[in-house]
Amino acid sequence: MALEIRKVTDGVGSEVIGLDPSKEFDDETRRQLREAFFERGALVFRGLDIDYDYQDKLCRMLIGDDGPSAAERRDNFFVSNKEENGAAPYGRLLFHADMMWAEEPFEVLSLYATKVEPGSASTSVTNGVYACEQLPDDLRRQIEPLHAVQASGQAYNRGGEDLINPKREQERSHVTPIIHRHRRTGKPVLYVSQQNTREIVEIPGDDGEKMLQTLFDQLYAPRHVYEHQWRDGDLLVLDNLAVQHSRGYVALDGPTRTLRKVIAPIPKQKYERPTFDRT
Numbered sequence: 001m002a003l004e005i006r007k008v009t010d011g012v013g014s015e016v017i018g019l020d021p022s023k024e025f026d027d028e029t030r031r032q033l034r035e036a037f038f039e040r041g042a043l044v045f046r047g048l049d050i051d052y053d054y055q056d057k058l059c060r061m062l063i064g065d066d067g068p069s070a071a072e073r074r075d076n077f078f079v080s081n082k083e084e085n086g087a088a089p090y091g092r093l094l095f096h097a098d099m100m101w102a103e104e105p106f107e108v109l110s111l112y113a114t115k116v117e118p119g120s121a122s123t124s125v126t127n128g129v130y131a132c133e134q135l136p137d138d139l140r141r142q143i144e145p146l147h148a149v150q151a152s153g154q155a156y157n158r159g160g161e162d163l164i165n166p167k168r169e170q171e172r173s174h175v176t177p178i179i180h181r182h183r184r185t186g187k188p189v190l191y192v193s194q195q196n197t198r199e200i201v202e203i204p205g206d207d208g209e210k211m212l213q214t215l216f217d218q219l220y221a222p223r224h225v226y227e228h229q230w231r232d233g234d235l236l237v238l239d240n241l242a243v244q245h246s247r248g249y250v251a252l253d254g255p256t257r258t259l260r261k262v263i264a265p266i267p268k269q270k271y272e273r274p275t276f277d278r279t
Contacts, residue, residue, distance in 0.1 A: 014039075021048060033062060034062055041125070047231075059110050060265070078261065092121075097241070100197075113258070115232060124228070129187050134218065146177070146201070146203070148177075149199050151173040165276070167275050167276070178190070179191065183241055189241065219244070230257070
């Protein structure tokens with residue numbers, strides 16, 4: 001199939017036009033989508049009519065898995081303020097990559113808009129690879145030997161009372177280099193986030209937080225961020241090892257915002273899903 005692929009910002013994201021979900025992926029389609037995915041960090045599709053199986057197949061294809069869907073994958077998971085047991089049903093989300101705190105985070109995160117009403121919160125995306133390329137040389141030399149503690153939950157000192165409040169019985173953490181190598185491409189990634197990075201191992205306390213804020217200024221500079229305004233049928237596919245995403249405020253009684261979430265691959269290790277108090 002003939003695809004048109006165009007940048008949505010200089011640093012992150014490509015919009016894909018012309019994808020036909022009724023057709024199998026041919027070799028050229030695979031090549032174009034994989035190249036754009038790993039080069040740009042995010043793929044944006046508008047107005048698709050797809051089911052869970054197609055969303056799953058697309059995510060797996062991007063990382064070279066063209067096999068059948070495994071039975072355990074059929075777990076329709078929604079980020080929603082209206083669906084029963086919907087994840088992240090209210091509040092604001094700081095920038096993060098899913099499972100930054102795990103030894104092996106999954107690679108592909110996708111969100112498909114099944115029902116989104118006008119006025120719903122947008123999703124913002126930034127690219128850690130691009131941000132790393134844009135670092136001033138002296139700052140990069142400073143942080144290259146440093147490590148960060150990545151932890152589950154929220155860093156409330158960087159947000160406010162409108163942040164979502166996930167609950168877990170056990171919090172988890174993992175230490176990573178601040179400049180982290182992408183598992184597939186080998187490209188350096190600026191791997192710190194507002195939500196999950198607790199501290200710099202070698203620079204604890206206020207001095208470390210000051211350094212993190214300097215890095216956040218690079219990562220989240222408006223010129224580096226793509227803001228996606230959702231419409232029904234939109235599909236956003238993210239390289240979870242390279243990019244981060246955030247979300248504006250969502251209210252339980254606000255406009256319906258239901259996104260089907262599919263990831264690839266399924267993590268080998270089972271992790272506790274957070275719960276959310278809806279009262």
